[in-house]
Amino acid sequence: MKLNIITILLFVLFISSNNVQAKPEACDIETNSEMLGTWSYINKSGEFVLKPRFKWVSDFSEGLAVIAGDKYKMGYIDKIGKIVIPDQFDEAALFSEGLAVVRVNDKCGFINKAGEYVINPQFVGAGDFSEGLAPIKVDGKWGYIDTTGKIIIQPQYDFAQSFSEGLACVRNSGKSGYIDKTGKVVIDFKFEIADNFSEGLSAVQFKRGGKAFFIDKTGNKAIRREFDYAEIFSEGLALVRVRKSKYLFVIFSILKGDNYSYMNDIGYIDKSGKTVIKHPVGSYGYSFSEGLARRDLKSDKWTFINKKGKKVFELNGDYIGNFSDGLARVRFLDR
Numbered sequence: 001m002k003l004n005i006i007t008i009l010l011f012v013l014f015i016s017s018n019n020v021q022a023k024p025e026a027c028d029i030e031t032n033s034e035m036l037g038t039w040s041y042i043n044k045s046g047e048f049v050l051k052p053r054f055k056w057v058s059d060f061s062e063g064l065a066v067i068a069g070d071k072y073k074m075g076y077i078d079k080i081g082k083i084v085i086p087d088q089f090d091e092a093a094l095f096s097e098g099l100a101v102v103r104v105n106d107k108c109g110f111i112n113k114a115g116e117y118v119i120n121p122q123f124v125g126a127g128d129f130s131e132g133l134a135p136i137k138v139d140g141k142w143g144y145i146d147t148t149g150k151i152i153i154q155p156q157y158d159f160a161q162s163f164s165e166g167l168a169c170v171r172n173s174g175k176s177g178y179i180d181k182t183g184k185v186v187i188d189f190k191f192e193i194a195d196n197f198s199e200g201l202s203a204v205q206f207k208r209g210g211k212a213f214f215i216d217k218t219g220n221k222a223i224r225r226e227f228d229y230a231e232i233f234s235e236g237l238a239l240v241r242v243r244k245s246k247y248l249f250v251i252f253s254i255l256k257g258d259n260y261s262y263m264n265d266i267g268y269i270d271k272s273g274k275t276v277i278k279h280p281v282g283s284y285g286y287s288f289s290e291g292l293a294r295r296d297l298k299s300d301k302w303t304f305i306n307k308k309g310k311k312v313f314e315l316n317g318d319y320i321g322n323f324s325d326g327l328a329r330v331r332f333l334d335r
Contacts (some may be wrong), residue, residue, distance in 0.1 A: 037318060041327040044292065046304070046313035050081045052332065060325035061094035064113065074102070075113075079327065083113035096162075098130040099147065110134070110149075119149040130162040133181065142170070144183075153183040164196040167217060176204075178219075187219035198232040201271070214238070225273040234287040237268040237276065237307065268293075277309040289322040 029254035040052035041060075056068035057077075059185075064076045067087065075087030076095075090213045091103040099110045099118055110129070125137030133144045133152060143155035146199040167186060177189035178197075193205035193212070201222050203213045209224035231240035242265045265284055267278035279285045283303075284296045292312060295303040302320040304312045319331040 037331045037333045039331050040328055041329055042315065042320075043327060044290075044312075044323060046315050047081055048330075049327065052330075053081075055331050058094060059329060060327055061096065062098070062113075063325060064095050064100075065329075066092045066094065074179075076100075079325065083110070084113075092127060096130060097132070097147075099129050099134075101126045101128065108136070118147070119145070127160070128162045129179070130164060131166070133163050133168075135160040135162060135168070144168075152181075153179070161196050164198060165200070165217070167197055169194050169196050169202070178202075178217075181219060186217070187215070195232050199236070199271075201233055201238075203230040203238070205233050212240075223269075223271070223273040225269070231287050233271065234289065235291065235307070237288055238268060238295075239266070239285055239287050240269055240275075241266050277305070277307075286322060289324060290326065292323055294320055294322065294328075 013334055021063060026163055037055075038052040039054050039057040040048055041050045041057070043049050043141035054067045054077075055070065055072060058066035060079065064078060064084065065078050066074055067083070068074055069087035071087075073087040074089040074092035075083055076085035076092070077315075079304050089102040090106075091102055093101040095113065099112060102121070103109075104121050106124075108123040108126035110119040110126070112118050123136040123138060124140075125135075125142070127135040129147065132146060135142050135156070136145050136151075138155045141155035141156040142160035143151055144153040144160065146152050157170040157172055161169045163181065165186055167180060169176055170179055171177075171194075173187055174192065175189040176191045176194035177185055178187040178194075180186050191204040191206060192208045192210075196201055196218060203212055204215055205212045212228065213221055213226045214223040214228040216222040227240040228243040231239040244250065265278065266283070267275050268285070270276050279295060286296075287296050288307065291306060292304045295305060301314055301316055303314045306312055315330070317330045319329075320334045321329040
């Protein structure tokens with residue numbers, strides 16, 4: 001999922017949900033135990049390009065990545081590993097449209113790539129700028145500002161994501177719908193689970209734990225098939241999961257302990273709903289980014305595949321992220 005809302009920060013994002021989810025609340029960060037380890041980056045050949053030395057790193061965006069220093073303060077590095085904005089923030093998000101959300105003393109603001117405040121810290125929560133607007137939280141409600149800090153859509157939502165393809169997913173009273181940049185409701189609040197639009201489609205669920213399906217920008221069902229889990233489209237393909245028999249669930253619970261990847265068919269569909277890549281039993285997949293997708297083999301070994309499903313390279317690591325700006329982050333616990 002590319003260019004999703006990052007409601008401050010996010011210390012970027014281990015995929016752990018079994019359903020299409022609204023993004024986390026502001027200032028929702030990883031625990032210290034999740035940060036522990038040494039992080040570095042690889043290129044698309046699987047070669048390390050930066051010496052592991054940071055407590056935590058994010059993906060790259062617009063040429064910069066967030067890092068955590070020795071005292072877990074956040075700063076930014078460039079693609080050669082040079083610190084360009086010192087580690088000084090309590091939290092920091094990726095740059096988007098030249099600005100990044102940062103948090104200091106429980107208030108969120110926006111900085112430019114020189115590390116200068118463009119919008120001073122004043123919001124309880126904030127998300128990425130996209131299409132000229134960013135979601136912000138004021139007095140318990142979410143609205144939208146422009147790049148000058150002017151409120152364009154008054155705070156009125158329980159939660160709001162960044163705009164994507166002219167629409168934004170917002171939430172009130174436990175239901176999600178979609179608005180345009182004037183704040184007009186385009187698709188009614190009727191989904192318990194929803195995400196932003198990507199490549200003309202979004203993945204939604206009427207009820208948590210119910211079937212996931214894809215809609216177009218009119219709110220109509222766009223793909224006939226339904227799934228137990230679906231991510232939004234990225235580079236023409238979407239990751240989906242279909243649950244196998246409940247009896248297999250019991251069997252694999254007994255035999256494997258971790259039954260998740262064994263009780264589900266996991267793979268990628270195209271926009272016709274046809275399965276074009278199927279993951280092997282016992283693995284889990286992630287969305288495509290820059291032509292590659294990673295596959296977790298549950299053994300600290302990660303495989304990157306291309307859009308034909310062919311293996312490009314394998315690498316050992318506790319965690320490996322998606323490629324962004326040509327690099328993917330890697331974590332090691334034993335360094």
